[in-house]
Amino acid sequence: MTRFDHLFQHGLEELAEQGRLRTPRSLQPRADGILEREDGTLLVDFSSNDYLGLRAHPLLRERALIWAARYGTGSGASRLVTGTAPGMVALEARLAALKGMEAACMFSSGWQANATLVPALAQISLAATGAPPQVIVDKFIHASLYHAVPRRACSRCVSGIMTWRIWKACCGRLMVRV
Numbered sequence: 577m578t579r580f581d582h583l584f585q586h587g588l589e590e591l592a593e594q595g596r597l598r599t600p601r602s603l604q605p606r607a608d609g610i611l612e613r614e615d616g617t618l619l620v621d622f623s624s625n626d627y628l629g630l631r632a633h634p635l636l637r638e639r640a641l642i643w644a645a646r647y648g649t650g651s652g653a654s655r656l657v658t659g660t661a662p663g664m665v666a667l668e669a670r671l672a673a674l675k676g677m678e679a680a681c682m683f684s685s686g687w688q689a690n691a692t693l694v695p696a697l698a699q700i701s702l703a704a705t706g707a708p709p710q711v712i713v714d715k716f717i718h719a720s721l722y723h724a725v726p727r728r729a730c731s732r733c734v735s736g737i738m739t740w741r742i743w744k745a746c747c748g749r750l751m752v753r754v
């Protein structure tokens with residue numbers, strides 16, 4: 577027991593009352609896109625981001641093994657602290673060329689990308705216009721974007737089509753559509 581336990585307990589009960597309590601479930605992902613529950617039930621996985629099934633692709637698996645053998649299994653530190661591996665530099669150069677851009681920047685997750693890019697754009701907007709940025713977002717955006725969008729700047733919409741209408745109406749102003 578710690579002196580914070582009653583606070584945690586209260587928080588958990590509140591979430592449960594609101595139907596928002598989430599608990600991690602044990603599911604074993606299989607290479608064929610099937611998820612297996614502990615009781616043996618098989619589920620078709622329609623919820624992952626592995627849309628193309630690339631995580632099980634033999635060539636990617638083989639390359640990942642080579643890289644793990646060469647460099648280990650973790651970055652060790654942020655690239656800003658200990659530098660960027662040459663392989664990552666090469667990958668970013670290839671992605672930039674693929675997209676016809678000056679440069680590309682890899683993030684370790686979608687959450688990280690949103691949490692980094694949206695505030696950066698908001699800051700640029702503020703510096704350019706002197707006014708808090710107008711960020712029009714769909715009501716159902718990913719949680720990472722709720723975290724990323726500056727609160728004062730954010731006005732939320734109810735649907736994708738509404739977002740699009742506002743986007744068109746505001747054309748010409750510096751906005752981020754997410």
Ligand SMILES: Cc1ncc(COP(=O)(O)O)c(C=O)c1O
Nearest residue numbers: 625684685686687688690718720
């Ligand atoms: C639109 C969007 N943004 C961000 C994320 C978070 O990505 P990650 O799980 O790589 O952090 C997701 C994940 O599904 C997403 O769909």
